[in-house]
Amino acid sequence: MTALTLASAGILLLLAGWIRAAGTAVARVPRADALRDAADAVSGAEPVADLLEDRDIITPAVGVVASALLIVASVLAMAALVTGLRPSRALALAAGVAVVNLVVGDLVPRRIGRWNPRRVAYGSARLLRLAVGLGGWANDLLPELEQEDGVGEAVTEEEEQERELIDSVLEFAETIVREVMTPRPDMVTISADAPVEELIKLSTQQGFSRIPVVSNGDVVGLVIVKDLLPMLNEGRRPESVAEVMRPVEFVPETKLASALLSELQESHIHQVIVVDEYGDVVGLVTIEDLLEELVGEIADETDDEEELISVADNGWRVDARLPVDDLAEVTGVALPAEEWDTVGGLVLGLAERVPREGEEFAFGPLQFQVTRMQGRRVSEVEVRVNGQIEAV
Structure with missing residues (x-):
């Protein structure tokens, strides 16, 4: 009987770990990737x-x-192991069971889920569907209870700000670098063999003190304008940017933003280059980008306010980098923010190919017209409303 109880506890523990790994993995899979893989019959x-x-x-x-599975597994394990034991030994055994549950049922599965999100999520699809169905049913009870408990309570502006900050922290814990980086097409770079005069001019025009250095289309270093000042002060004038550049750090695009922030703080690095799974450069991220995810936009005296959306004659003129959520808030139309991060991505998704300038695409009551392209990248879109809008 004891062996059967322990075996049941072990099975429940492993099942809980599997579900935890699958949940961690699916949270890191972009829906656009899953849709593409589904189209490829994965x-x-x-x-x-x-x-x-x-x-x-x-x-x-x-x-x-x-x-719930971990609780049941713990109860079964304790029932099978502590019978007839002295209180001190029973307490020590309980601590051991708790440690095993934590490691096998939570810590290790989370690491497995982060290791290869798509493989783990796809392999656990049926189990995930069952777990989400059961867990969603249990969670449906919570909003009703919270509503009954909160009747008559007024939320102050300070409390609302605290809640927003807490929400930002919770979201940041699940955010990956790809979601906060500056994409490769928007990066300001300079060639390694460029003269110092070009570096000074570029830094003055763009207002950047740290600029990635490229050679043969690849990022090979980072130049910090401050490094140039002592040389000029001593009368030394480097012939090219390569003479003043520093080594640059690379991070994968799937790295957790919270982990990267901690590493940047410890290493005193302010900017890193982001690469994809093939090692190709896909963007850059600064410590300021990460902090803005927590506290909102940070601007200094030299920053010009960049307007990503403006009112046009029949709608809005939109920079394609505008987040889909922001466009949904302005237009009052529910948009699929889970599938595309930016308006440019949304238009590419609607076109299912690289669009041409002047082409139009519809989504619900919204009409999107591509007004400017930069190579294969959507740069600007004009958005109009056709028909009745349903509130978000």
């Missing part, structure tokens, strides 16, 4: 894409199911 991609349509419910639902 096993498990389609149900994961369906789950990601309502991403916000996945983590709490999976957490409820995994926690």
